[in-house]
Structures are given as structure tokens and as C-alpha cells.
Amino acid sequence: MKLLLLSGMLLLSLSAVAQIHPTRKGTFFGEWGYNRSAYVNSAIQFVGPGYDFTLSDVVAKDAPTPLSEFNKYVNPALFSIPQFNLHVGYFLTDNLALSVGWDHMKYVMVNNQMAPITGFISSRVSVPAQVVNPTYVGTFDHQNIQVASADFLTFEHTDGFNYASVELEHNKPVWSKGNQSLDWVNGVGMGLVVPRSDVRLFTLGKNHFWNVAGAGASVKSGLRLNFSKRIYFDALVKTGLTRLWDIRTTGRSVDHAEQTILFGEFAGSLGVYFGGKK
Numbered sequence: 001m002k003l004l005l006l007s008g009m010l011l012l013s014l015s016a017v018a019q020i021h022p023t024r025k026g027t028f029f030g031e032w033g034y035n036r037s038a039y040v041n042s043a044i045q046f047v048g049p050g051y052d053f054t055l056s057d058v059v060a061k062d063a064p065t066p067l068s069e070f071n072k073y074v075n076p077a078l079f080s081i082p083q084f085n086l087h088v089g090y091f092l093t094d095n096l097a098l099s100v101g102w103d104h105m106k107y108v109m110v111n112n113q114m115a116p117i118t119g120f121i122s123s124r125v126s127v128p129a130q131v132v133n134p135t136y137v138g139t140f141d142h143q144n145i146q147v148a149s150a151d152f153l154t155f156e157h158t159d160g161f162n163y164a165s166v167e168l169e170h171n172k173p174v175w176s177k178g179n180q181s182l183d184w185v186n187g188v189g190m191g192l193v194v195p196r197s198d199v200r201l202f203t204l205g206k207n208h209f210w211n212v213a214g215a216g217a218s219v220k221s222g223l224r225l226n227f228s229k230r231i232y233f234d235a236l237v238k239t240g241l242t243r244l245w246d247i248r249t250t251g252r253s254v255d256h257a258e259q260t261i262l263f264g265e266f267a268g269s270l271g272v273y274f275g276g277k278k
Contacts, residue, residue, distance in 0.1 A: 024091040027276025031234060033085045033269025037062040037105040040262040046201060048255035049127050053119030055147055063106040063158055085267045099167045105265060107161040111148040118142055125202060127254050132202050151203055157195040163216060165191030183224040190217040193242045204250035216242030230273050238265040
């Protein structure tokens with residue numbers, strides 16, 4: 001009797017799982033949303049003729065567009081200005097999907113902070129030679145220096161700190177009622193960092209065009225609320241480690257910066273399924 005009861009409970013359990021298990025194999029999806037990001041303090045190395053120095057423990061933050069400028073979130077001509085996420089993908093199985101995405105984060109070095117400096121700066125740097133404020137000339141060994149000043153350094157990836165990735169994600173159904181359901185989404189990714197860096201070093205520099213400056217890897221986890229068989233909303237957290245070895249600085253080919261950035265990101269996105277079985 002107990003065996004029959006246990007068998008019945010197992011069959012009911014399997015039936016319940018089957019009811020909330022969606023048929024998504026062969027389905028495409030696309031999503032658009034916005035993010036907030038945070039960064040672990042990092043070191044930035046600046047290299048060029050006449051200087052080679054590293055700033056340690058540099059503090060940076062993101063730069064979200066205020067909600068008071070709500071038109072930038074809804075106007076098709078402006079909604080790429082805020083920190084956005086764009087992902088498109090394809091379900092290889094009912095639970096496993098492959099996607100490509102563009103996470104447009106922003107990274108701004110906090111102004112007027114003190115940071116340790118190690119290395120050297122000559123009185124004339126770069127090619128052709130640029131005269132340096134004598135305050136910053138010398139050999140340094142972990143002395144504190146004020147960064148983000150007009151005649152020394154301003155540094156940001158605000159247009160932006162772009163992470164272009166390929167992700168493999170697993171969707172686990174956890175709840176269903178009618179056409180509505182909730183999935184637990186986990187994924188791993190890797191890709192390239194394509195920043196548009198706005199840098200001034202020793203008064204030299206500009207807001208550069210995009211370039212492939214490095215690469216990284218990431219993991220993500222979160223929830224997906226399926227409003228129907230076609231429309232869903234994601235709320236995900238992601239963390240990634242990126243290595244940038246070719247950050248443009250003065251605009252002169254002989255100068256560059258290097259940096260390792262560990263980031264955390266929270267993103268909310270509205271998505272749609274298309275193709276596949278209805």
C-alpha cells in the first residue's frame with residue numbers, strides 16, 4: 001500500500017514538472033533593458049615615452065541616466081544613452097540557450113581621490129614631447145597622489161565600458177500558472193571589452209572611438225517572469241572579470257593604459273520569444 005502511495009506521489013510530481021516544463025527548443029529570443037554596475041577598486045598602468053607608472057586602489061563608479069530624463073529611456077533616438085543591455089539568443093534545447101549580447105555599462109574614476117602611485121614620470125613625455133607639471137615629475141614608490149585633476153589625469157569609459165559577450169544559459173522552470181511561469185536562469189559568458197574611453201593624461205587626450213581593448217569572462221543568475229508564451233521580464237545579477245591591455249589615452253599611438261576590472265551588474269530587461277512552437 002505504501003509502495004503504491006509513493007508511486008502515485010512520484011507520478012503526480014513528474015506530471016507537475018511536465019506541466020511547467022516549456023517547449024522552447026528551436027525558439028529565438030531577444031531582450032532590451034537597463035543596468036546599474038559597480039566596480040572593485042583597481043590598478044591602472046600608464047605607459048609611454050618618458051613615463052611608466054601605476055595608480056593603485058583606484059575608485060570608480062557607474063553613471064546612470066537620471067529618471068528625471070525619462071525621455072532618454074523611451075525615445076528611440078535616445079534610449080541607447082543610458083546604461084543598457086541588448087541580448088539575442090536561441091534555445092538549443094528546452095532548457096539550454098546560446099546568446100550574444102552587448103552590456104553597455106559606464107565606468108567613471110572618482111574625482112579628487114588619493115591613490116598610491118608607483119613608477120616614474122619625466123619632465124617631458126610622449127612624442128612630440130609634452131611638458132609635465134613639476135608636481136608630478138619624479139620616481140614614486142607607493143606615495144599617495146591626488147588623481148583626477150585637470151593637469152594630471154581624468155579617466156572614464158562612459159560611452160562606455162562595453163562588454164560584448166557570448167553566453168550559455170540554463171533555464172529551470174520553478175512555477176507555472178496558465179500561460180504564466182517563472183524560471184531560474186543561470187549562465188556563463190566570455191567576450192571582448194570594447195570601450196569608448198574619455199581620457200586626459202598630462203592634458204593630452206580626447207573622447208576616443210570604440211576599440212577592442214581587452215577581454216573577459218562572466219557568470220550570471222536571476223529570475224525570468226514569463227507573462228505569456230511570448231513576453232517575459234528578466235531580473236539578473238552578473239559579475240565578470242575583464243583584462244584591458246590597450247586603453248587609448250593621449251591619442252598618440254605610443255601611449256596606452258592597462259587595467260583589470262572586476263565588475264558587478266544588476267539588469268532588468270523586457271524580452272520576447274519568436275519562432276519555434278507556439
